[in-house]
Amino acid sequence: MNLKELEIGKSAKVTGVGGDGALRQHFLDMGIIPGTVVKVVKYAPMGDPMELQVRGYELTLRLADAESITIEPVEIQDTVSEKKRHKPKTEHPGLGEGGKFHPKGSGHPLPDGTVMKFALVGNQNCGKTTLFNRLTGSNQHVGNFPGVTVDRKDGQITGHSDTLVTDLPGIYSMSPYSKEEIVSRNFVLDEKPHAIINIVDATNVERNLYLTMQLLEMDIPMVVALNLMDELTANGGSVDVNAMEKLLGVPVVPISAAKNSGVDELIDHAIHIAHYQERPVEQDYCDASENGGAVHRCLHAISHLIDDHAKAAGLPVRFAASKVIEGDPLILKQLSLEQNETEMVEHIVLQMEKERKLDRSAAIADMRFSYIHRVCRDTVIRPHESKEHIRSRHIDKVLTGKYTAIPAFILIMALVFFLTFNVIGAWMQNLLESGIDRLTAAVDRGLTSAGVNDVIHGLIIDGIFAGVGSVLSFLPIIVTLFFFLSLLEDSGYIARVAFFMDKLLRKIGLSGRSIVPLLIGFGCTVPAVMSTRTMPSERDRKMTILLTPFMSCTAKLPIYGFFVSVFFPGRGALIMTGLYLLGIVTGILAALLYRSTKFRGDAVPFVMELPNYRLPGAINVARLLWDKAKDFLQRAFSVILIATIVVWFLQSFDFRLNLVNDSKDSMLAAIAGIIAPLMRPAGLGDWRIVTSLISGFMAKESVVSTLEILFDGGVGNALTSSGAASLLVFSLLYTPCVAAIAAIKRELGKKWAVFVVVWQCFIAWAAATLVNAIGGLL
Amino acid sequence: MNVIDILLIIVIAAAVLFAVRHIVKDRKNGAVCCGDCSRCGKCNKI
Numbered sequence: 001m002n003l004k005e006l007e008i009g010k011s012a013k014v015t016g017v018g019g020d021g022a023l024r025q026h027f028l029d030m031g032i033i034p035g036t037v038v039k040v041v042k043y044a045p046m047g048d049p050m051e052l053q054v055r056g057y058e059l060t061l062r063l064a065d066a067e068s069i070t071i072e073p074v075e076i077q078d079t080v081s082e083k084k085r086h087k088p089k090t091e092h093p094g095l096g097e098g099g100k101f102h103p104k105g106s107g108h109p110l111p112d113g114t115v116m117k118f119a120l121v122g123n124q125n126c127g128k129t130t131l132f133n134r135l136t137g138s139n140q141h142v143g144n145f146p147g148v149t150v151d152r153k154d155g156q157i158t159g160h161s162d163t164l165v166t167d168l169p170g171i172y173s174m175s176p177y178s179k180e181e182i183v184s185r186n187f188v189l190d191e192k193p194h195a196i197i198n199i200v201d202a203t204n205v206e207r208n209l210y211l212t213m214q215l216l217e218m219d220i221p222m223v224v225a226l227n228l229m230d231e232l233t234a235n236g237g238s239v240d241v242n243a244m245e246k247l248l249g250v251p252v253v254p255i256s257a258a259k260n261s262g263v264d265e266l267i268d269h270a271i272h273i274a275h276y277q278e279r280p281v282e283q284d285y286c287d288a289s290e291n292g293g294a295v296h297r298c299l300h301a302i303s304h305l306i307d308d309h310a311k312a313a314g315l316p317v318r319f320a321a322s323k324v325i326e327g328d329p330l331i332l333k334q335l336s337l338e339q340n341e342t343e344m345v346e347h348i349v350l351q352m353e354k355e356r357k358l359d360r361s362a363a364i365a366d367m368r369f370s371y372i373h374r375v376c377r378d379t380v381i382r383p384h385e386s387k388e389h390i391r392s393r394h395i396d397k398v399l400t401g402k403y404t405a406i407p408a409f410i411l412i413m414a415l416v417f418f419l420t421f422n423v424i425g426a427w428m429q430n431l432l433e434s435g436i437d438r439l440t441a442a443v444d445r446g447l448t449s450a451g452v453n454d455v456i457h458g459l460i461i462d463g464i465f466a467g468v469g470s471v472l473s474f475l476p477i478i479v480t481l482f483f484f485l486s487l488l489e490d491s492g493y494i495a496r497v498a499f500f501m502d503k504l505l506r507k508i509g510l511s512g513r514s515i516v517p518l519l520i521g522f523g524c525t526v527p528a529v530m531s532t533r534t535m536p537s538e539r540d541r542k543m544t545i546l547l548t549p550f551m552s553c554t555a556k557l558p559i560y561g562f563f564v565s566v567f568f569p570g571r572g573a574l575i576m577t578g579l580y581l582l583g584i585v586t587g588i589l590a591a592l593l594y595r596s597t598k599f600r601g602d603a604v605p606f607v608m609e610l611p612n613y614r615l616p617g618a619i620n621v622a623r624l625l626w627d628k629a630k631d632f633l634q635r636a637f638s639v640i641l642i643a644t645i646v647v648w649f650l651q652s653f654d655f656r657l658n659l660v661n662d663s664k665d666s667m668l669a670a671i672a673g674i675i676a677p678l679m680r681p682a683g684l685g686d687w688r689i690v691t692s693l694i695s696g697f698m699a700k701e702s703v704v705s706t707l708e709i710l711f712d713g714g715v716g717n718a719l720t721s722s723g724a725a726s727l728l729v730f731s732l733l734y735t736p737c738v739a740a741i742a743a744i745k746r747e748l749g750k751k752w753a754v755f756v757v758v759w760q761c762f763i764a765w766a767a768a769t770l771v772n773a774i775g776g777l778l
Numbered sequence: 779m780n781v782i783d784i785l786l787i788i789v790i791a792a793a794v795l796f797a798v799r800h801i802v803k804d805r806k807n808g809a810v811c812c813g814d815c816s817r818c819g820k821c822n823k824i
Contacts (some may be wrong), residue, residue, distance in 0.1 A: 145779075366803040450782050451780065451782075452780075452781075452782055452783055452786065456783055456786050456787065456790075459790065460786070460790070464790075539801045634800070634804075637797060637799065638800045638801050638804075641793065641794070641797050642794060642797050642798065642801075645790075645794060
């Protein structure tokens, strides 16, 4: 029997994990190994993927992958609550503290003045970035779905100028499954931090300790931060910290990063172990008496065999040996073993497989989980089902329910857009707009009464105030949309959207994970492109990056708002929603084209953890909004200000620097006039419109400021409704701004970046021409 | 051209200079994400 055949609510024991390569290794790393008990929670509304409960957490995987996992059904009681056991008290081992583990003044301290480098490593969504913010006083963005951090971030521990903490992307193991895992692994291996701060989710110790085990093998000074201890104890669980510290051989500090408790103690321990280079107490995790000791003998034999190669490559021997057994290609390449040695390794591993009756990867994963099981048995009292989990279960009945998930998603997105464009954002925008209008009128009167020169008067009122002012008024809408997007992200809902949209996205050649970058793309294309790094397949990643520009970013909102107010008043929400949908539909068409041409084949398996729903932190949301508002204001008073002045100058003077009476004679008209004929079929042949679109390449908001200057508020007379519709469609689809192109270049290279510019412009031109032609017929 | 005109020109020029300086400084400090995180990464530094 395979996992696909297991009914909802039933449990089974895994008897074999089929498949091969990185995906199989990933299954093993996530805890799906022979002997593990799994329970089917539900299927996605479209019947695929499935949600499983394994080792106390929720995991999603596709039916096709579930088919490769063989099982035998078992009867398991639903309750997981544990009674407190009475155990003898464990004496505090005192690791990471002066005077106990080693006498004060002994050890091998780093030279004075050395900047101590720390790596913050942990599973996805276990609170690394929250802890990083606590340690450094930073305000990095925190989310509630796996993979918020996609690149390393550095910061100094507050009050300790000789420290540097690096927040790494969340990983489940040191196996290179996705790009972010390679980033984290390479950092630990190549940059050799002085110490590791390993953050472990106390509510799910078993799975989190799997990574800890591999980090211990690295033989780098390490401290374990048991995060979410408040949640664990509130739900009746506890951890015998002293016993765990003794078993792991590294300091263990219980903390709550969100509530800032235990963080000072963690800092003290981290600095101590880094300064004195206190390495993990050497332990043999592979029990010689377990299962005939096959894994133990194999691991030690290979450790001796590759010892010289590992040292030459600068790799910890124990870590290298386990990776050699697993057949990790990157480590094998680094070790450059000779033919004889490779053959010897193969013979040893084959013998181990024969004796252990498990294949190599499963045997190593089983060895680690067996040790973890012993640690958890002796130190952890599992909580009863947490109230966060109960709450998530109830909410999921609706939000991921068979018949309710998709309607709920459409309703939520419609509500977000309605509230942004018609209620909250629009109301605040009107308020700000009237304030800017009043200020402009007052300045205008003041300049007139002061007898200011007409040219300077024009520059200030028709240039700066019209340009920057028109962009500024969109601040409330942008902040409101970001507010709702961050609520969705922080709550954990976006991970659910990925779960139930997977089957739909697979039809266009993408994976459910693609939904995360695509939704972020509604905010800004730059982070959307970067967030694709969480995707394990290069094909899916490339395809998703190429599709993010179709998701209308918030910087385009001023353009839509500007034209809607002039040409389609009262139909704001309808036009805006229509534009967003058009972007999505065009993206789908493009995806189908990509799938049948350059990106043939199927999307890679969808294996993702579903976090509990959490109430978004007010500070976190406020911080994000402040950042977005500040960023927008800075852009308005820097890039947009300069763009408006340049545009005003070019449209006010000719090439001999004479002031022109009609902007048709200006140098801007002459330059833009060269491209204008190209845009005529789309109904956008006016040189002023061409100019505004070109300026939009620097920053989308400057399209509006440029139009405001060039048309002097008279854009309503210069364009027909169909021309305006055509311009809206062109703005929606044409090339993303320079920052987004730079991000694409960074991820995919120059060729793809140039392709995106040309391809998006072509699609935009074709769509705008079509809209203009249809408009002409009506 | 009167004194106010000259004053206004100075204020506008100063604003432009400040804006240019801000953009250049941001690019150098990495306050604005250039998207090239592997080579730059400055916006990730605090």
